[in-house]
Amino acid sequence: MEQLLQHLVNGLVLGGTYALLGIGLTLIFGLMNVVNFAHGEFYTLGAYAAFAALGLAGLDFTLALLGAIAAGALGGALCEVSLLRPLRHESIDTTMLVMIGLWIAMQNGELLVWGGVAKSIPHPFPTAPLVLGPVSLAPLRLFVLVVAAALIAASYLLIQRTKLGRAMRATFQDAETSALMGVPIERIHTATFAFGSALAAAAGALLGPIFLAYPSMGDLASLKAFSVVILGGLGNVPGATLGGLLLGVAEELGAGYVSSGYRDAVGFLIIIVVLVLRPAGIFARAERIG
Amino acid sequence: MRRSGRAVAALLALTLPFWLANPYVLHVVIMAGIFGVLALSLNLLLGYTGQLSLGHAAFFGIGAYTSALLTLRLEWSFWVALPAAATAAGLAGWCIGRLALKLRGAYFVLVTISFAGVVSLVSINWMDLTNGPLGLPGVPPPELGPWSLRTKRAYYYLVLAAVAASSLACKRLVGSRIGRAFVALRENESLAESVGVDVTHYLVLAAVVSAGLAGMAGSLYAHYTRFVSPEVFLFTYTVTMVIMVVAGGKGTLAGPLVGAGLFTALPEALRAVTSWQWQMLAYGVLLVLLVFFLPRGIVPALTAVRRRS
Numbered sequence: 001m002e003q004l005l006q007h008l009v010n011g012l013v014l015g016g017t018y019a020l021l022g023i024g025l026t027l028i029f030g031l032m033n034v035v036n037f038a039h040g041e042f043y044t045l046g047a048y049a050a051f052a053a054l055g056l057a058g059l060d061f062t063l064a065l066l067g068a069i070a071a072g073a074l075g076g077a078l079c080e081v082s083l084l085r086p087l088r089h090e091s092i093d094t095t096m097l098v099m100i101g102l103w104i105a106m107q108n109g110e111l112l113v114w115g116g117v118a119k120s121i122p123h124p125f126p127t128a129p130l131v132l133g134p135v136s137l138a139p140l141r142l143f144v145l146v147v148a149a150a151l152i153a154a155s156y157l158l159i160q161r162t163k164l165g166r167a168m169r170a171t172f173q174d175a176e177t178s179a180l181m182g183v184p185i186e187r188i189h190t191a192t193f194a195f196g197s198a199l200a201a202a203a204g205a206l207l208g209p210i211f212l213a214y215p216s217m218g219d220l221a222s223l224k225a226f227s228v229v230i231l232g233g234l235g236n237v238p239g240a241t242l243g244g245l246l247l248g249v250a251e252e253l254g255a256g257y258v259s260s261g262y263r264d265a266v267g268f269l270i271i272i273v274v275l276v277l278r279p280a281g282i283f284a285r286a287e288r289i290g
Numbered sequence: 291m292r293r294s295g296r297a298v299a300a301l302l303a304l305t306l307p308f309w310l311a312n313p314y315v316l317h318v319v320i321m322a323g324i325f326g327v328l329a330l331s332l333n334l335l336l337g338y339t340g341q342l343s344l345g346h347a348a349f350f351g352i353g354a355y356t357s358a359l360l361t362l363r364l365e366w367s368f369w370v371a372l373p374a375a376a377t378a379a380g381l382a383g384w385c386i387g388r389l390a391l392k393l394r395g396a397y398f399v400l401v402t403i404s405f406a407g408v409v410s411l412v413s414i415n416w417m418d419l420t421n422g423p424l425g426l427p428g429v430p431p432p433e434l435g436p437w438s439l440r441t442k443r444a445y446y447y448l449v450l451a452a453v454a455a456s457s458l459a460c461k462r463l464v465g466s467r468i469g470r471a472f473v474a475l476r477e478n479e480s481l482a483e484s485v486g487v488d489v490t491h492y493l494v495l496a497a498v499v500s501a502g503l504a505g506m507a508g509s510l511y512a513h514y515t516r517f518v519s520p521e522v523f524l525f526t527y528t529v530t531m532v533i534m535v536v537a538g539g540k541g542t543l544a545g546p547l548v549g550a551g552l553f554t555a556l557p558e559a560l561r562a563v564t565s566w567q568w569q570m571l572a573y574g575v576l577l578v579l580l581v582f583f584l585p586r587g588i589v590p591a592l593t594a595v596r597r598r599s
Contacts, residue, residue, distance in 0.1 A: 035399065083578065086582070087581075093340075096396065097532075097581050100529065100532070100577060101573075101581070102574065103574065104529060104571070104573055104577065105574025106574070107570075108574065112568065112571065227404075230397075230400065259415065261415035264407070265407070267407075268408045268411075269408065271400050271404040272401055272404050275390070275397050276389050
């Protein structure tokens, strides 16, 4: 029982960052119809940006996080404008191939810049865990959970309350009509991709100090983001949030009670089972965004 | 003209080990042949039915492990293990086909990639069967009567026969009613269905044949390198296959073979000049450039040029 609580808390910490990854991808996939296999590479980008800011420049954690988010947004916008915009009217398979190419290129670019050895990202938090009854939680993990929750809340506000968010929701529902109503579709696409990539980078900067930063860390992140998207339903932001938390908890429980070697199989199995049994996602009544 | 060209090509292929003495170059040719079979197998799905499988390394790996385990643990002959490997992979293809047949495009891709992920994790964690990350060393080379196909020269002919058999099988399949059904599904699924093409049946069939061929390639690989480890499931292999098919020309018979030759030889040629990371980086960039500038691939582009002149 005590173990169970501990697993649940650890799962929520992981799940918060998975939710960030998933929200970013569900917007990109849902709104732009782009199967973004490079999503995990923006996660890696965020982790290395955090490493550069904390480990090399010696900045503080907040600045590092903001730097990672900026790097993700900038990189995402760049990719959208240079690679996806010219292919906007091509089939989903065409853009998927381009994103696979980008994924390989970015990953090996990172390998060339940072080398293959995993980097440990220094962080300013004390390592002694906070003990709350049966649960112990490292201050860093608590911080990660809080920041992830704040970022998720900010994403909701952006999508629900701002003009940009409204334009994004309109584009998701019907791109053509939105364009007729004066929504600048191209700019909305760029903003969506930049926003999604920034969230992925934030997730990388948050999880990087808990684990390590290494060039291939994005592979699993991409697949986990996809399983979160599939769990929550395409374009469904609350679904992605719940899906992320669910995946995090399921992984912790799987690793704790079944076998730690199969931890990463949880995400894969979710993809297969949900797609085969309930392709619209487990929370979905209809495809939606917001 | 075309016939004499083909005869020269066949003659060159048949005599190749005699005028190409360099064992390293011969090794590259053998690997190109194994990748040729893989590219042909992926092309059946991607090129003809239009479904992209990013789990092809799984079928390749299942074939390699099946063949290695059967010859090592049960001491079966290679000649039985090879079809067994193709069957095991084909069976896996059937399962994936049945499971994913309702899904299209991105969702099909995700199921295949997840399947490959699970299989790879099993190969790492099921120590008793697969020996985990350490892999299975000492896979025996095939024997043919009194001879052992241990030498590169002998293995070349084995791989050549496999490539020839696979291309012939693909050619026959694609030229048949079945192949026309594949293409009909790729071009317009609802229209194909409305004229009586059984979607499920044909997609599963394509998946089974494709996976079986990939399993055969896995067996050839295992008995050539004589070592199998979870690395056979590396995503890099799948990506390489995709690049070979897309660059060569998906939906053509010669395209995958041209792509396999090119993208086995090119990295080897570049190896002297650059490191592996640069090469993979170049692969990624190349894939992007191909989509932008040569979306249909080399072989269709060449055919178009020849028609014009």
